[in-house]
Amino acid sequence: MGLAGGVRRRRTPVIRYFIRRLTALVPVALGVVTLTFALVHLVPGDPVVAMLGDYAAPADVQALRHELGLDRPLWRQYVAFLYGLAHGDLGESISQREPVSRLIRERYPATVELAVAGLAAAILIAFPLGLVAGADPGGPADMGAMGFAILGISVPHLYLGPLLMIVFSLDLGWLPLTGRGGLSHLILPALTLGAALAAILARMLRQSLVEVSDADYMRTARAKGLSRPRALIGHGLRNALTPVVTLLGLEAGALLTGSIVTEIIFSWPGLGRLMITAINNRDYPLVQGCVMVFALSYVAVNLATDLLYSAIDPRVRLSR
């Protein structure tokens, strides 16, 4: 490779990196869509029988199968599915008799709101904890913060949600119990969703800060006369951030699926609750639509993380 190669590559515009990442997304997105289709259509068990029950009249089964297009050859169903998808048509919900795309569009903002709030809660908790712990590894603050963090990882949100409800809604009466509304409705679900992520992020940030504090540039910064905290925040933090951002991308999926459980606990009117209701109603077109939107959101979040990653660490777009 050598120096010449390095110089030539440095001229490569950032745009090209973005385009490369975007094109790499196409096969993955197509794969996700195909897998969702395969899940519903290839897994043993007849969705129509499942919807109508074991004792349904054969004529009814046949009629519904025809209505859903399930009597056509598989490849034609797949082509029709992709064609519909390209036009934003995800079929019609069986239980609600409405277009799946409209139902999803109604609920999606609530889920995004919850996920963003959960992420914000996680970051707001994780950064002070991680910084305090990483500034003095082995000290009392570190012990306290990391003890808190390992507790945060271990308490399942299945339990944390009800626990927060008991304390803050029922006993103290500070916050509303369930539903979606203003900021006050958002706090408990966001904490429930963000707690585990906060703990994981805090641990990662601490670890990462401990590692960079041995670096030469940190010694230089200290020799220059910067105090330890200022050196840590001014020079260490940015370098310590790369693994944290990677982890954020990896954990985005946990945030999305965690939102499903959180939505159920807090009766939050989002996509997760829509999906679980659809599953209970055996409403396969709606289940398929929800699963796909969840999965595609995850892919998009991962892309966003990669791009953020390259913004923090320019070496990423040069080396790949």
Added chain:
Amino acid sequence: MTARRNPSLVAGGAIVAALTAIALLGPVLNRTDPLAINLSLALAGPGPGHPLGCDSLGRDILARILAGARVSLGVSIVVVALSLAIGAIVGGAAALAGGRIDGAVMRTVDIVLAFPGILLAIALAAILGPGLLDLVIALGAIGWTGYARLVRGEVLSLREREYVEAARALGARPGRLLFRHLLPGVAGPLAVQATFGAGGLIIAEAALSFLGLGVPPPAPSWGNMLDSGRAFILVAPHLTTAPGVAIGLSVLGFNLLGDGLAQRFGRRR
């Protein structure tokens, strides 16, 4: 000495060992039938004969927690073993085969991993219907990918080592190469990942059961106990406390053990 240097390993190991003992010995420790209904004891608090109280149908909570331990730990261990076996073979084979086979396998892994966490399991469980076997299949279907990726990466780097070169020069076939020479070298990182994985699976199983897609009632699982206890959270919070603490403690145990193992093998998560 080990306890000083690696407290996580000792504490985590102790919790996991205790959990395993409880799961194995459950029915011996508490002879109360976890399915026996006694409506006169509905929502009873902790008391003599029922140390953790009773649920909404008057079933003994301690007996249900102990029986649930078998489900939670059993599912977790079976799924980890299954994913580990599939992941190790697929990842190892892909790395040894290289070229197009490797590319195709890893694209598949990418696509499965492109599905967030338990979403695929939820979708599979929804289609397969609730049940223990279906739960294992659903969780295993996503679990193998992480191991495949780890093993592939490690094997790619081990492959060039001299001892592997030597084994190949002696005429070892790919299968022998993989099982005798390469996989043992990956054992450390695999153990770490499997331990964290087991903790994650306890939560995943609880979440699926909580959503009504896992272990179907009346059989007790920590997840469906949390779900059914939620309705009585105002009048009888002990219905959710017991399974909540059980899940939390087990996950804590596996996480500590994973941390300890990672420290032992000189790797971080």
